[in-house]
Amino acid sequence: MASETDLLNENIGEYVNDDYKIVTCKWLSLTHSININEAKRALYAFVKHQRKMGGNDDINVTYFVAGLGRSKDGDLMHKCAVVPESELDVVKKSLSTLTSCHIFSVQKAKLKDYTPLYMTDYEITKNNLEKCNSFSSIKCPWVSLKSANPPSRTSQQNVVKPENKENAPSKKTESSNELVGSGAKVSGKKAEPKGSIASMFASASKKDDGGNKAAKPTQKTEAAPKDKVPEKKGGVMAFFEKKKDSPSNKKDTDVKKTDATTKKPESKTVQEKKQEPKRKKKQTVDSDDEAPDKKRRKRIRTDLFDSSDGEDAEASGNEDQDEDLINWQPVVYDCLLTTTTWLYPHIASAAKQAKPSCRDGPQVNNKARGRRGTLLLRLVSTCTRIDFTVTVVGHLVTAGHLIYVEEAEDNPAAPSKEEEERDEIKADNEEKEKEKEVSIASSNNSASSGKKRKRTKKVVTKHYQDEEGFMVTKKETVWESETDDEGEATTSKQEPAKTRGTKEAVGKASTKNTATKAEPKGKAAPKKNSSPQKSKQTSLMSFFKKK
């Protein structure tokens, strides 16, 4: 005995490790002509042995679990499932009473779903039709195969019957006997999960009704196929009563035929339909192997056998985009430093206050205002080189080139103002220390006190909205002026026209970003591609306008 088990163990080892086969308990039972329960034990022993040996445990095991559980509506129902090892505990916990748990298959491949398992069993069953139930533990002593009828004749009879509405008793008896015979086969073929359907035929073959009681409650609680099943039962019983008409007969024969050939898909799909809402799983899908996006994973799990469509992909795609949108914010936020949000209220008030002073002319009477005005300027001066944009995205403001720096040649209209601003800038250079938070400003700017007309090529990250309203972050090479043209700061608010003009004159991509980002999210970005290529800083006032 021991040697037999060893031999079996060796064989299983060969199948799994060398041939990369899928060894299901049924396959093993039919291949080696052993009882199904022996096959299950052999598989268990093999797995234990393999794992004890250590080394790389790269075999995957699926389990068959059955037990009592609750349906969605709270009804008690008998659930069966084939699950991968990773989900075994979860499924076990979901069942209130465990009636059966054994190894279903052992293989090297990590299965994505039960398709290969089904294929394996299908092949072996098909090749061993006559003896497939001889190794089963579900037997009925009163059942015997009818003397061999040629298949064509049988099928013809079955075909004729639905057409022929007359219920010829002899024909019916024959067919009922066939049903009985096939019923025995079917019940033999089908393991516990199909017990409900198999038991129908088993009951038809005058099996002890007690055996069906377990199956019956499950049938009653099951939804869609329930209608079919009792009808089948009624149909079969009717043969003996010689009362039932052809449609049910046809159904029975159809069922018989389909059961004989496609036992699993039918019962599985049928069961899936009712089980899916009731979480009765017949899946070995490890959808956890999917992309790490948790949201996506959740959807796939529930819909996998419901022919889930691309909606999930789209939805998850949108979620991805949302994530992208969210993801850039902290990065930009870091770059900006908190001052931008801090600045925002100040800038707003400063801008408002600076307005009258600029309108009044070059003199800045109100020191406080001026200070705030210069605050703006300071900010600008320190931010000349920085290329990020002001965006109102609900709660986050990203400051780009805050201030338009008007170069003298570009805007001869207000040279005086510029000079004035420049003076102020110079004056406030010392105060730039305060603006330490705005350290994002490049060092050369903070040190600079005058205009440096240098254009350098720089790779900057731009954020803008594309036509669909999604925030896009791009790295662009732009020419940037290193000028400390902060003069625009104070003027930017009160001279929207001028600013706009300068905006158009300035070629920086950030300009357009400022404009677009100031718009609420979701709007298309019309000014995206407008600016010609000149290195100018955008005015801070630009994003106020957009509000």
Add this chain to the structure above:
Amino acid sequence: MSEASVGVDILSEFVEVCIHCVLYCRGLYPQGVFEKRVKYNVPVQMCLHPDVCAYITNVVNSIKMLLTEGQVDKISVVILEEQSTTPLERFVIELGTLEPNWTQKDPHLFQTEQALRGFLLKLNVSDALLHPASKDVTWTVHVHTRDSTLSAVDEQFMQKDFPWMEAEEKQQQMKNSKLVPLKSYDSDWLHMQLYAEETDKKS
């Protein structure tokens, strides 16, 4: 329907199922876009995305035309690395000549169906034999055929607005590739083998 065209139809259906299977097994598209359907009495996964389906249908129709006209040596689904489009792995269906009078030997196609089922099963479990699937990949289909065959159907391709062009050298050559035979079938009318090639190191 002539015998030959039935054989061609069967083969092209099989190629279509294979392509979908490869897409599913190698994770080229998320599992959610696949739907279970029945083929050869077993469940198979088919992609639902309309563009993908249309593309595959066009490919299969072209293959059908090629098969009718002449000789197709190999049909391979090549998985390329996204950025550089270098092939990472390849699933190749190698076809022998199609015998003309196969219906006599396999009138009900039982053996054929069984053979094709075997191919599908092996394809489904192929991930045990291969490296794990890579991410960020794209795919294409290469068909190895004769010049004469191609020229015969080129016009039809243009008419159907699905022209084929010669594959780039870069896409054809795989560096340090390993060949993993998956399944082969030799019968009176069908000679086919399925194997996979993959590069040693995958990013």
